[in-house]
Amino acid sequence: MGGHIxxxxxxxxxxxxxxxxxxxxxxxxxxxxxxxxxxxxxRHGLDFxxxxxxxxxxxxxxxxxxxxxxxxxxxxxxxxxxxxALFDATDYERLCGAPWPGEPETVLHYAEQxxxxxxxxxxxxxxxxxxNNLRVTSNLLCAVRDLCPHTHIVHIGTMGEYGTPDIDIxxxxxxxxxxxxxxxxxxxxxxxxxxxxxxxxxxxxxxxxVRAWKLRVTDLMQGPVYGLETEESRRxxxxxxxxxxxxxxxxxxxxxxxxAVAGYPLTIYGKGGQTRGYININDTLQCVAAxxxxxxxxxxxxxxxxxxxxxSVRELARRVQEAGRRRGLDVTVAxxxxxxxxxxxxxxxxxxxxxxxxxxxxxxxxxxVLDGMIEVVQxxxxxxxxxxxxxxxxxxETRKQE
Ligand code: USQ
Numbered sequence: 001m002g003g004h005i006x007x008x009x010x011x012x013x014x015x016x017x018x019x020x021x022x023x024x025x026x027x028x029x030x031x032x033x034x035x036x037x038x039x040x041x042x043r044h045g046l047d048f049x050x051x052x053x054x055x056x057x058x059x060x061x062x063x064x065x066x067x068x069x070x071x072x073x074x075x076x077x078x079x080x081x082x083x084x085a086l087f088d089a090t091d092y093e094r095l096c097g098a099p100w101p102g103e104p105e106t107v108l109h110y111a112e113q114x115x116x117x118x119x120x121x122x123x124x125x126x127x128x129x130x131x132n133n134l135r136v137t138s139n140l141l142c143a144v145r146d147l148c149p150h151t152h153i154v155h156i157g158t159m160g161e162y163g164t165p166d167i168d169i170x171x172x173x174x175x176x177x178x179x180x181x182x183x184x185x186x187x188x189x190x191x192x193x194x195x196x197x198x199x200x201x202x203x204x205x206x207x208x209x210v211r212a213w214k215l216r217v218t219d220l221m222q223g224p225v226y227g228l229e230t231e232e233s234r235r236x237x238x239x240x241x242x243x244x245x246x247x248x249x250x251x252x253x254x255x256x257x258x259x260a261v262a263g264y265p266l267t268i269y270g271k272g273g274q275t276r277g278y279i280n281i282n283d284t285l286q287c288v289a290a291x292x293x294x295x296x297x298x299x300x301x302x303x304x305x306x307x308x309x310x311x312s313v314r315e316l317a318r319r320v321q322e323a324g325r326r327r328g329l330d331v332t333v334a335x336x337x338x339x340x341x342x343x344x345x346x347x348x349x350x351x352x353x354x355x356x357x358x359x360x361x362x363x364x365x366x367x368x369v370l371d372g373m374i375e376v377v378q379x380x381x382x383x384x385x386x387x388x389x390x391x392x393x394x395x396x397e398t399r400k401q402e
Contacts, residue, residue: 002027004101005292006086008077008136009033009110011055013241014156014225014284018108020232020239021285022292023068028101031055032086034076036113036132037242037249046249046388049228049258050380052242065235071096077111078132083139087147103148106292109155111136112202116160116193117339118248126194133198134205141209149215152295154288155206157219158199159277159307159350163190164343169350172221172303192342207301214299218291223277223307225284226253226365228376241281246388247339253278253316253365254373255389260324260331261377262384270338272314273345277307277352280363290358305352308362323370327378336390 005022009015010031023029033055041047053061055072063069073095075082085091089100112133113119119129137155144151162169165188174187186207191197206217233239244250245258247267256266279287287306296302311319317333324331338344356362363369377384 003105004028004030004103005106005108006030006032006104007108007110008140009112010072011035012037012110012114013243014281015110016055016058017230017233017241017281017285018110018288019070020062020067021230021289023062023070024232025289026068029068030071030073030086030096030101030104031059032073032075032077032111034074040113040118041244041249044248046244046246047383047385049243049245049377049383050237050240052240053238058239061236061238065239067232069098071098071101077139078135080139080142083136083143084147087143104151106152106154106295107140107144108288108292109137109140109153112156112198113195115249116195119193119195119198121248129194130198133195134201137202137205141205141215144215145209145213149213150298152216152218152292153206154218154220154291155202157203157221157303158196159221159223159305160191160193160196161189161200161203161221162187162350163192164275164346164348165190166347169305169348171305171351171354172219172301192340203301203303210299210301216296216298216300218296218302218304220287220291220304220306222284222287223279224251224253225279225281226251226373227281227369228254228373230282230285245384247390252313253320256316256320257370257373257377258384259389260320260329261374261381262386262389263330264386264389265332265334266317266320267390268313268317268333268335269340269344270335271344272317272335273312274342275310275312275346275348277305277310277350278316278365279306279308280365280369283308283360283363286360287355290355290360294358304354305350306355307350307352309364310348310350311365319365319370323367323374326367326371327374329374337392339392
């Protein structure tokens with residue numbers, strides 16, 4: 001089974017596990033990355049929890065352990081000519097040093113600066129986020145339109161596009177009746193950061209290209225992801241995705257686990273009533289595979305909400321505290337001043353049915369998952385640097401509303 005799939009951002013927390021998953025499913029996989037995330041982490045002194053080899057080594061290790069060959073090319077996709085080279089047989093062979101596996105059936109687009117706090121750390125970070133994220137998306141849409149219009153684009157959006165409205169959140173679209181007439185529109189969106197706003201702009205761009213040129217696009221609205229082990233990474237520790245626990249690139253569950261192991265109070269921002277839809281990294285892989293297996297039709301922008309269950313930050317802290325106690329850790333909790341601009345108590349009721357209807361079987365955040373994460377983190381405990389866990393000096397450059 002499987003054709004050619006190009007994974008943009010293939011070095012990333014989700015990109016590399018996706019590359020292995022599609023390779024294991026029998027696809028011809030090409031991964032593309034310019035190591036932006038690694039460069040940003042290095043520039044700002046933010047280590048991963050454990051060292052993660054670069055893609056040349058990881059693809060070689062994967063092959064050595066019996067996986068199909070994954071082709072890797074280091075490219076900055078914010079440059080339009082680089083993006084277009086991926087869709088041309090001669091350019092592809094020059095760049096990859098491997099025969100052209102044919103037009104990609106799917107392009108999986110993760111190649112974006114993914115951190116909300118980083119996106120507004122200062123004006124340079126804002127500029128980088130906007131320029132990188134929007135250019136890569138726009139370059140991809142133009143390349144597919146011009147060179148490969150049947151390719152299915154699967155983009156990772158974010159639940160944060162919707163914000164926290166006081167009404168139920170639908171899967172991407174809302175039917176509106178206004179003065180006796182009805183129409184269907186993108187669900188109203190209101191990002192809580194520059195990063196989230198770039199994802200809203202991505203959706204708008206994709207929707208325009210779908211309307212104008214009948215492209216096929218799936219936009220997956222994903223919540224914060226947790227986890228550090230997938231079926232494929234169990235073959236070797238060097239195949240694990242990289243894992244940030246700092247206050248810029250770490251997501252909350254991953255951070256809380258590291259804090260519990262380090263004896264650092266769990267950093268609940270503000271009141272802790274902030275509620276989000278969370279998802280295990282293994283379920284992300286299932287969802288993406290389901291979206292690829294069941295492509296959008298030409299002229300369709302299909303939007304799925306990619307989450308498994310919702311929690312408030314307070315509830316997450318309680319769950320991690322209990323898990324820590326089971327393993328003999330003394331875990332405390334601190335309500336710290338919220339460095340984000342977000343509602344700390346709010347209504348939150350998203351719909352998330354469509355991916356289950358495509359066969360995704362969700363895995364909840366249960367004791368076994370939490371215990372397993374603590375165990376892996378404990379094995380790297382000596383590398384934890386408490387000074388990068390929470391730095392009140394690193395604040396978003398937005399004024400909190402009084
Ligand atoms: N939070 C804390 N304490 C912490 C860290 C976070 O209380 O130490 C809170 C945040 O204020 C927020 C919630 O936990 O209310 C989630 O924060 P997060 O850092 O896990 O997630 P977020 O910044 O929203 O972004 C992450 C990914 C992003 C993805 C997004 C999905 O970095 O790429 O798009 O999750 S969503 O949140 O649904 O928009």
